[in-house]
Amino acid sequence: MLALETARLRLREMTPQDASALHAVWGNAKTMRWYPRALTPEEVDGWITRQMERYPSGTGLLAIVLKVTGEVIGDCGPVWQEIDGPTELEIGYHVRRDCWNRGFATEAAAAVRDYAFAELDCDHVISLIRPENLPSRRVAEKNGFTVNRMVFWREYDHCVYRLDKGAAR
Numbered sequence: 001m002l003a004l005e006t007a008r009l010r011l012r013e014m015t016p017q018d019a020s021a022l023h024a025v026w027g028n029a030k031t032m033r034w035y036p037r038a039l040t041p042e043e044v045d046g047w048i049t050r051q052m053e054r055y056p057s058g059t060g061l062l063a064i065v066l067k068v069t070g071e072v073i074g075d076c077g078p079v080w081q082e083i084d085g086p087t088e089l090e091i092g093y094h095v096r097r098d099c100w101n102r103g104f105a106t107e108a109a110a111a112v113r114d115y116a117f118a119e120l121d122c123d124h125v126i127s128l129i130r131p132e133n134l135p136s137r138r139v140a141e142k143n144g145f146t147v148n149r150m151v152f153w154r155e156y157d158h159c160v161y162r163l164d165k166g167a168a169r
């Protein structure tokens with residue numbers, strides 16, 4: 001069972017019971033501003049299923065649980081991506097809007113970064129971020145990532161932020 005813990009957060013495998021909490025994230029148009037569109041409840045169900053299928057390999061986006069209240073406020077986790085060459089491990093993160101700018105994504109992503117380097121077969125990790133997505137870029141930079149290259153991916157330009165294992169703080 002994949003589970004990580006930080007000072008304020010628990011990251012755990014999501015289940016279908018998390019659907020409405022995660023729809024509050026993925027169904028919000030403002031939160032999904034840098035994605036093609038917000039997801040419907042049915043699409044969130046399918047997205048949760050895809051994460052559950054990844055868990056046996058030690059990857060997949062995990063539910064972010066706020067320890068103090070026990071509520072699910074987002075997701076963060078490692079996912080293998082094929083962009084423009086060999087498969088690379090991406091760290092993704094999404095946080096409910098009313099919880100932004102409290103350091104939660106940075107804290108969660110740091111725990112996933114440390115887990116990936118300790119437990120998964122990767123010499124570097126990446127985050128794919130639209131250039132305009134300044135909060136997400138800031139999260140990556142706070143965790144030691146730097147821009148490695150630009151790619152045109154899923155119909156948009158993306159910065160490929162990268163952190164090599166030896167360079168992790």
Ligand SMILES: CC(C)(COP(=O)(O)OP(=O)(O)OC[C@H]1O[C@@H](n2cnc3c(N)ncnc32)[C@H](O)[C@@H]1OP(=O)(O)O)[C@@H](O)C(=O)NCCC(=O)NCCS
Pocket residue numbers: 031032034093094095096099100101102103104105106107128129130133134135136138139
């Ligand atoms: C990106 C996201 C996960 C960040 O979550 P978060 O919990 O607010 O992140 P943190 O609080 O750890 O850090 C956010 C940083 O961005 C900064 N920031 C916020 N808005 C900003 C803006 N418009 N311009 C520049 N920096 C900004 C914050 O000040 C903070 O940096 P600081 O700690 O140096 O002050 C959240 O905004 C989100 O869910 N966005 C929608 C989904 C998404 O785009 N995910 C990433 C896909 S690549």
